[in-house]
Amino acid sequence: MALQFLALTFLLVFFPLLAAQVQEEPDSLIQGAPQETEMCQRPRWDPELHLAPDLQEYKKNEEVMLSCPEGLQPSYTHIRCSREVQNIIRGKPVYREVWLGRASSGSWIRIRSRVECVEVLEVVPGTVDVTSTTIKLNWTCSFPDACQHIQATCRLAGPSSPPCEAEELTGAEILHGKMGTFTCPPLQPFTDYTVTISVPPSTVLFSWVIRTKEAVPQKPEPLQLDASNGTLRWKALPSCRGEIVGYQLNITARAPQDGGFVQIERLQLSSRTTEHPLPAYGPGTRYAVAVRGLTAAGPGAAALRDFHTNGSETPGPPDGCSRLVLDTSASQGTAVLPLHPISQPPESASEHQLLVAVTHNSSVLEDACSGELQPSNHSHPPEPYVAAVLNLTAPTDFMLGDGTRGHGFHNAPLHPGWDYTALLRLARRSPQAVPLNCGCFLVAGQSPRPWPGIVIGVVVLLVLVLLFAVIVWFVQSRRRKAVSIKAKENI
Structure with missing residues (x-):
């Protein structure tokens, strides 16, 4: 009986103590490792991170090295396991594991964000600027200490060959600091270059193949005339400075009469065309010829030549050209022009335009013939203007200066006493549907006699x-x- 009493007394005393201990233990584990635990679990950061030593648990204050794949850098290269007090429960500290990272100053600081592998050097998006002779880009360095030995180079992307030989570039630029601009040395247009940013000896951070933009082409030479058939020829341009999209051909033909002003042609030919017949106007005609190559950057320098046909006899006017004395009415400011259509290929779409200039100056008339269409601006004296657009299919008498309007142009009255020249221009679209082929023909005017002024x-x-x-x-x-x-x- 005494033994049973002792056992019961032991249970009554021990059970409350055991219950108190059970209640106390969960509190000591809240949000942290047990006080006696001195280990840290492997951090769950970027899977590309490499830890050395590579373990699942690390001891307190154990130093670990972090590294990344080539071209990337971790936020911290050295970390270590540590523990800090998270809370105090019933007078006892509750610990949790933390990781410290070594800063560039050498001190250890608490890592409060996810450690990732990031690019050491980044080219700022949208800042790559390419012209025909330069490649330029802006860069930023996430870890200036790691960027002290980074270098940038420009090289030909492949071997060059005649006739488009390019010089190989030498040398490299060392990048310093947190940000900057890298510019390649002078480059050649329309050429592929490899821009490389690397860490010697062999770590490549970035590598791009970039083509410089197109530039205007060189002169298409030699420019020669085959006298047997009057055909102009030139050598096809290579695509060294850009893809050749065509050729601009300007021809001014001057007959011996009328101060040499006869006709102007403005043509754009295909990139496959390397010859064109000159318009034939008989012996004694002089031609000024300009040929330019075209790329996406525009027309290049012109190859210029002057030619003339042999012979001294005075030829008649070219087909469609008329020299007339105007029947001028001084009182009404009008003049009657007997116009004849200019010959044209039957398949070409074209229109006749009547231009008026208050001059007989040949160079001014050339500019007026080849310029953009403009209506009369009522200036005094007026600039060369377009008086009318005509559907001219047969000879007709046209009343110049009758004040009518059409197609956006004004057939403005003529001013008595002024000296006018009328130009009949044939605007014809080429098969390429880009250029304007203009034939300008002189219709010489005679101003009314100023009898009232003389009297x-x-x-x-x-x-x-x-x-x-x-x-x-x-x-x-x-x-x-x-x-x-x-x-x-x-x-």
Whole structure:
């Protein structure tokens, strides 16, 4: 009986103590490792991170090295396991594991964000600037200490070959600091270059193949004329400075009469065309020819040549060209032009345009013929303008200066006393549907005779002569009278 009593007493005393211990233990494990635990679990950061040593648990203050794949860098290269007090429960500290990272200053600081592998150096998006002779980009360095030995280079992406030989570039630029701009040395247009940013000896951070933009082409030479058939020829341009998309051909033909102003042609030919016949206007005609190559960057320098046909006989006017004296009405400001359509290929779409200029200057007329269409601006004297657009299929008399309007142009009245030149231009679209082929033909004008002005001038001159005669008579009369009075006094 005594033994049972002792057992019961032991249970009554031990059970409350056991219950208290059970209640206390969960509190000591809340949000952290048990106080006696001195280990840290492997951090769950970027899977590309490599830890050395590579373990699942690390001891307190054990230093671990972090590394990344080539071209990437971790936020911290050295970390270590540590523990800090998270909370105090019932007077006892609750610990949790933390990781410390070594800063560039050498001190250890608490890592509060996820450690990842990031690019050491980044090219700023949208800053790559490419011209025909330069490649330029802006860069930023996430870890300036790691960027002290980074270098940037430009190299030809492949071997060059005639006729588009390019020089190989040498040298490299060392990048320093947190940010900057890298510019390749002077480059050649329309050429592939490899831009490389690397860490010697062999770690490549970035590598791009970039083609410089196109530039205008060189001159298409030699420019020659086959005298047997009047065909102009030139050598096809290589695509060294850009893809050749065509050729611009400007021809000015001057006949021996009318100051040499005959016709202007503005043509754009395909990239496959390397010859074109000159318009034939008979012996003595002089031609000024300019040929330019075209790329996406525009027309290049012109190959210029002057040619002339042999012979001294004066040829007749070219087909469609007329030299006329205008039947001018001084009172109405009009002139009648007998116009004839300019010959054209039957399949070409074209229109006749009548231009007016207050001049006979040949260079001004050339500019007017090849320039953009503009209506009369009512200036005094007016700039060359388009008076009308005509559907000219047969000879017709056209009243210039009758004041009518059409197609956005104004057939403005002519000003009496001004010297006009009318130009009939054939605007014809080429098969490429890009250029304008213009033939300008001189229709010489004659201004109305200024008889009223002449009459007024003669009348004014007569009045002045009469007035002068009266003054002379008056002066002489006074002089004679004075002499007579003096003679009487002497007697």
